[in-house]
Amino acid sequence: MREIVLDTETTGLDPLRGDRLVEFGCIELYNRMPTGQTFHRYLNPERAMSQDAFNVHGLSDEFLADKPLFADVVEEFLAFIGDAPLVIHNASFDVGFINAELERLSRAIIARDRLVDTLLLARRKHPGVSNRLDDLCSRYAIDNSRRTKHGALLDAELLAEVYIDLIGARQSQLILASSGFSGARGQTDAQRRQRPAPLARRVSDAERAAHLAFVETLGDQAIWKEYR
Numbered sequence: 001m002r003e004i005v006l007d008t009e010t011t012g013l014d015p016l017r018g019d020r021l022v023e024f025g026c027i028e029l030y031n032r033m034p035t036g037q038t039f040h041r042y043l044n045p046e047r048a049m050s051q052d053a054f055n056v057h058g059l060s061d062e063f064l065a066d067k068p069l070f071a072d073v074v075e076e077f078l079a080f081i082g083d084a085p086l087v088i089h090n091a092s093f094d095v096g097f098i099n100a101e102l103e104r105l106s107r108a109i110i111a112r113d114r115l116v117d118t119l120l121l122a123r124r125k126h127p128g129v130s131n132r133l134d135d136l137c138s139r140y141a142i143d144n145s146r147r148t149k150h151g152a153l154l155d156a157e158l159l160a161e162v163y164i165d166l167i168g169a170r171q172s173q174l175i176l177a178s179s180g181f182s183g184a185r186g187q188t189d190a191q192r193r194q195r196p197a198p199l200a201r202r203v204s205d206a207e208r209a210a211h212l213a214f215v216e217t218l219g220d221q222a223i224w225k226e227y228r
Helices: 051-057 069-081 092-102 118-125 133-139 152-166 189-193 207-214 223-227
Strands: 002-010 021-030 033-042 084-087 113-119
Touching: 002 051, 002 069, 002 152, 021 051, 021 069, 021 092, 021 152, 021 189, 033 118, 033 152, 069 092, 084 092, 092 113, 113 118, 118 152, 118 207, 133 152
Parallel strands: 002 084, 084 113
Antiparallel strands: 002 021, 021 033
8 A cells, every 4th residue: 555654844834824835745655664755845935934934944035945836846746646645744734735735726636535644643542642743753762863953854754654653553563462471561662662682683694785785776865775
């Protein structure tokens, strides 16, 4: 199954008052695994950046001035996402902006029934606590130290990892539920992921070298390079 994890940055909070998209980043998942295929663009919003938005993502009017318009990249964007489900944190915000841009171009908007809102998933799984992306990264021991500012592609990469944990698709999260399992109670997720004894290495040096050579062909932004 193909899914697209998506994040955006904007000039403000309300597309109905003229705020626009300035960045979007997409990560392709296939059977809940990142494929290395991404789509990332900065956009000229044709309006000034609000100070509050600049404080969040650091994208200035000067930086965005020579970037393409949404109309220039819409075909590439729609071709990349295809008809796949869209995995988004607080989906109504991002899709509200994307649909506003599509409506300006008299294009069909993205239907709500194809959205997977990880904020809603997190609230169901972790009620009564904060479920911001940073909080979820901490909860699932995902390294977000690079996230000094919001950025659409980086946030989509982090969200892809969070999503896999939220839905229980990460094999390393499978924990024996037996009442006799020593140490299961009171441990953090990160502690429970550690095996008492490491598995024997099953990949030869030649196989590892072949894999690294393949990763090098995927392009500079392939997220597999982070796991070499």
